Amino acid sequence: MFDLLLFNLRARGVAVGLSEWLAFLDGLDRGLVGDLDGLYRFGRALLVHHEGHYDAWDVAFRATFEGVELEPELSEQLQRWLEEARDLVGPRPGGEEGIDLDPEALREAFRERLREQAERHDGGSRWIGTGGRSPFGQGGRAAGGIRVGRGGGRSAIAVAGERRWRDYRRDRRLELRDFQVALRALRSLAREGPPELDLDATVRRTADNAGEVELVERPGRRNRVHLVLLLDTGGSMDPHARLVERLFTAASELEGFRSFQAWSFHNAPYGWLYRSYASRERRPIPELLREWTPAHRVLWVGDASMAPYELFHPGGGFWASRWDDGEAGAMSGLDWLRLVRRRCPASAWLNPDPERYWQHPTVRAIAAVYPMFPLTLDGLRSAVRVLRGQPGR
Amino acid sequence: MTERFERFAGSARYVADEDLMADVNAAIALGRPLLVRGEPGTGKTMLAHAVAESLGMPLLGWYVKSTTTAKEGLYVYDVVQRLNDSRFGGEGVDVSDIRRYIRLGVLGRALTAPERVVLLIDEIDKADLEFPNDLLRELDEMAFHIPELDETVRARHRPVTIITSNAEKELPDAFLRRCVFHYIAFPDRDRLRRIVDVHLPDLDARLLDAAIERFYGLRSVEGLRKKPSTSELLDWLFVLVRAGVTPGDLARRLPHAGILIKQEKDLELLRSRHAGIA
Structure with missing residues (x-):
């Protein structure tokens, strides 16, 4: 057992x-x-x-x-509808169908019905799902019954799984502090800092010197990592704006990086990166790449979904029209992404969209250039491992 | 077969929930360190004091700082003093006796103590990322080697080890595997009331109700950088009583908010949303 x-x-x-x-x-x-x-x-x-x-x-x-024991596939499905349908919960006018089952019988029937049921269900009076008058499911109107998942179902006489630690789940929690904890692991120490006393060498030299004290110093240890955050802004990224902002705040307030900078782009980079779209302050990517070194760790944040031509065609994006001198103008968004990767190999991509949307062709193309992770705490931890030069998972 | 072992059952000044007591007792029975994690101000450090008091053992506290190394918890070889003595030492100083220059650290003293002690390693996440890994062997075997003397120090009594973490840094997996882990969740209203009662027994019930309402209200404000904790609530209540604040005052405004909210940005945020915060 x-x-x-x-x-x-x-x-x-x-x-x-x-x-x-x-x-x-x-x-x-x-x-x-x-x-x-x-x-x-x-x-x-x-x-x-x-x-x-x-x-x-x-x-x-x-x-x-x-x-x-829920069939793994079934329970995952169940979870998904409940997530999607949480907003459907309405007022609850006491169960008109007066279900009168004792908790044990209810639980047994719940298992039974879950086994029978093969598809998603909202409303109705028999199957497990959201809304409806069946005693099983979420946000239902039956007077007594088993609630599945969180929220709704205030009148349920038994709660299937209290799940009081749900909010602590690592694939959900995204507080500022959690981000900082994950980012703090990003370091690569080198003896480049301000000098400190090298005790061992001091003892050795003093002994060699017949007891005449001779102090030896060496450079202290210091984090070599430069962090560059590149953020997709506007359009399809709007729903994720608060999350991305929290990541930005976490990274910019964290001390200990050799340097930190953040730039924005829209959909894909086309020759330029922007301080902010409002001020239109921007710099050409080739110029930035001359300043960046392989010790610069580049973390991209974006949903990577766009119309295919915006990624694959030279000068494809709307913003690309602003970059028009010669050869550079002949590069596609994907070419620019590859260029940055070549200069700063220890880099990764965080995608705020759930992984089930990653089948889009532009997402797949970008994931082929950069190791891509979901913008969750676990995802960020994996990305940090890549930035440190270790395998992601 | 049930073994007998020393049991922790809370103490007069410390309100422990059943889960926590069970985990403390599991750690004692298994001889593993107990790693306690939770928001600041949930009583992690207090727990070690309560355990020591309840078991009647002395408490040795090792308060970790950002520069703390594992080795200095075991012992420090004061090589600078020895150099100094060999160069400038007066009569009767025997520089050849290296033992004079070896001083045990807190962990070293806990292992060599003549009786069983409670060892508190406080805020282990303050130190360098590698710090917990450097302690693995010592915590496993409860022994360490001093190369300068070529001696191995072995624990006579395995200390009851309690380690606290504020979750500022991730702890290494290898370290976590050796610990019994307990997360102290933030107390609910009932438990919070009991905690306040232990510290401020004669509080006016209406004032306490009003204060606790405001307190949980503040904790639920979206976007706060640092949520007020239990210890801050206790300080605040203490000041409220001294300042003669009435429950009615609390409903209208938030006096002495600076005791609960320490960050300027958080205060600004609250001021922008609520009136009566000073």
């Missing part, structure tokens, strides 16, 4: 290692756990190392010990 727990945890991205798993089994052997409550606490304390995984623990624990 415990193997199933291990499997369920790993299936939900909680990387339980052998050493803590053995410690967990050892604790069980020694009788440190008396009941299911105890098991819940003890297992979580030992096997989960981040509050971002507490929610995954809740789900895995239930899946293992309640005997409720």
Whole structure:
């Protein structure tokens, strides 16, 4: 049975290692756990190392010990409708259908029905979904029933999964501070800083010197990383503006980088990068590339979706018409992206769109040039690993 | 078979929830360090004091700074003093006795203590990213080697180790694997009331209700850089009582807001949205 727990945890991205798993089994052997409550606490304390995984623990624990095992595909689907349909919740005029089931029977019926149901459902009185009068689902109007997911369902007599750690999930939480924690891992130390006393060398030289003290200094350690943030602004990026702004604030307020700069572009870069579109202050990319070195880590942020000609055709974008001298004007947005990558190889792309939209041809083309990650905390962590020159995941 | 081990059951000055007590006891039973994480002001450091008090063990605190290295927690070889003594030392100073220049750090003292102690490693995330990794072996084996003496120091009693983190930096996976982990969630209204009660027992209930309402209201303001914490609430309540603020005042304005909100930008944000903040 415990193997199933291990499997369920790993299936939900909680990387339980052998050493803590053995410690967990050892604790069980020694009788440190008396009941299911105890098991819940003890297992979580030992096997989960981040509050971002507490929610995954809740789900895995239930899946293992309640005997409720959702087919992975089905539960994912279920999750998706609930996310999309959250806004449909309306006022709740007491359940007209007076459902009168005891919690256990309700739970059993819920499992039963989830097994039968094969597709999405909103409204109606039988299937699990959003709205409607079935006792199962979210934002429904039945007087008693099982609520799936968060929100709505104030009158539900049993809540399937309290999920109180949901807001801590690492693929959701995007506070300023979380961004800064992730970005802080971005460093590459070199002895280039202000001088400090080299104690070992001082002792050696002093001994060589027959005890006459001789001080030796060496340069201190300092972060060599220059961070460059390149932000797609306007148009399809508008819905993500607050998120991107938070990333920008996090990066610009974080101390410790050798330098930090941010530029904007629209859709794809066409020869220029802009300080801000409002002021129209801009600089040509070739000039910037002469200043940037491979120690400059370039982090692109954009949805990478645009009309194909805007990426693939030379001089394709609206903004491209502003770049008209000779050879440079013959370059497409994609060519410019490649050029920057050649100069600053340790770079990555963050995409605020969910991964299921990444099949668009321009997204795929850009993902072939830059390692692309979703703009989430986990995504940012992966991107930082790439910027440090390590494999992304 | 159930083992007997020392158990922590909260203390008079510390309100621990059941989950936390269970995790403290699991860490003690397994002999693993307990890593406690949570927002600033949720009582992480206080926990170590409460555990020490409750188990009747001495507390040794290692308060980590940005420049702290793992080695100095074990011992410091004062080579500069030795150089100085060999050059300028007076009568009776035996420079050849290297032991005179080795001083144990907090971790070293915790391992060599004649009785079992509670060791607090406070704010481990303040130090360099590599710091926790440098402690792995010592925390695992509860032993360390002093090359200068060619001696290995072994713990006589495995200390009860409590490590706190404000989550300013990510801790390395290898380190996390060796710890029992507990996240202290921000207390809900009930627990907060109990915490206040422990510290300020004779508070007017109406004032407390009004203050707690305002407090949670502030915490839910979107875009705040630093949310006010429990310890700030306690300071604020203390001042409110001294200043004779009434529950009615609290409903209209937010007196002494500077105690709760420390960042100028946050104060500006609040002023722009709400009247009566001074």
